[in-house]
Amino acid sequence: MRETETKKGLKARIAELADELTASERKIAGVILADYPYGGLVPIQELARRTRVSAPSITRFVAKIGCNGYQEFQRQLIGELKQRELSPIELKVTEAPARGAHFLIDYTHRLMRQMKFMAENMPLQQFDKVCSLLTDTSRNIFILGGRVTDGIAFLLSIHLHQIRSRIYHLPSNAELWPEYVLRMRKQDVVILFDVRRYQPNLAELARVISEQRQSIVIAVTDKWLSPVAAHSTHIFAVPIELKTAWDTQVCLLTLVEAMIMRVSEADWPATRKRIESWDQIRFSLSNRKVAKKKKVASEK
Structure with missing residues (x-):
């Protein structure tokens, strides 16, 4: 094989x-x-x-x-x-320790091999299609990750917020999800991150979205495929194994950063205009807050 x-x-x-x-x-x-x-x-x-x-x-x-x-x-x-269900304790038993090199060097080489594998096996047409969907400002984009991957989902949402409007990062509290699901339309995009030790509520969320809202679900998962994938239009199966006790998220992060770059450059004049407006408001609010603190301090 x-x-x-x-x-x-x-x-x-x-x-x-x-x-x-x-x-x-x-x-x-x-x-x-x-x-x-x-x-x-x-x-x-x-x-x-x-x-x-x-x-x-x-x-x-x-x-x-x-x-x-x-x-x-x-x-x-x-x-x-x-x-699909291995924990760090179980992975520790089968890990391959560093041999003949400093731990950091060996670990970096492992990451490089996985990133190379991802680059060589990524369905490029699918990547382009997903980036095109994210670029379409008529679509709402909803993003959510699992217990570990939601940090990467949040990173994606933060950058997309600065590039375009209609970006929603769902809260971790599932009790609040119906509010977001009810906003979803058929042409909207939902990106769900879920790697092994999958979360059943994410799969159920994907099913509800697919069946009731008919939005486009994109699963970012691993080679064992989260149950989310069964309800997804597009699936990115990203390498996470390093033969260590802990799986890596570096390839997920690489995929997300590549998406951010591609979407931002699709219409750079519009991206630049939004970032300038975004920063103008952010700096204004920040300076106003600093000035208020100085005024309070001077009055004491």
């Missing part, structure tokens, strides 16, 4: 080959993806019954996505299922 295949989850590999699948293979993929990963953990005879496709056709399908037989396909599914 090629190295790039081992780094990508089965779901991502099926999605990449969607245009190359036969009619029978599309049936198999549909049943598996409808209840992923559990749909592929049944005996091959049961999968054949559900799909109304022969067992040999299923064997050819799993070979096409890079597996040496149905048993290996199921072993990879089970492995993915376990990997």
Whole structure:
């Protein structure tokens, strides 16, 4: 199996080959993806019954996505299922310590390898399409991350606020989400960040948005694919593994910064005008606050 295949989850590999699948293979993929990963953990005879496709056709399908037989396909599914929930304590057991180099140098090299992998495997047309959506000022943009990734989601929202209007960063309190969901329209964009140890409420939020508001949901996740992906129009599966106890967010941050740059430069005159107006108000408020403090101090 090629190295790039081992780094990508089965779901991502099926999605990449969607245009190359036969009619029978599309049936198999549909049943598996409808209840992923559990749909592929049944005996091959049961999968054949559900799909109304022969067992040999299923064997050819799993070979096409890079597996040496149905048993290996199921072993990879089970492995993915376990990997999706690993904590730093469990990852510590399988970490690869630095060898022959200072820790910082080794760690930096690991990050560079993952960033290189992301750059070489990023669906560039999809990246361009998403940036085009974010550039369209007629659309509202809603952004939210998980327990760890919401910091990156907030960073994206802060920069987009300065570039264009109609940017909303959802609060972490799920009780307040209905207010934002009710604002969403069909043409609007919702970006949800969710990496392993996924948050069930984000997947439920994505489902509600997709079914009730029909907005465009974009999932920024990892190779095991958050359940959010099942309700998403666009999916970015970003590398997070470093063979350390802690997953990295550097590739997520790189993706976000690239989006910010691309969107800001799509109409630089408009971006510049907004930033100038933004800063004028911000500096005015800041100077007014300082002047007020000085006045109070002088009166004491």
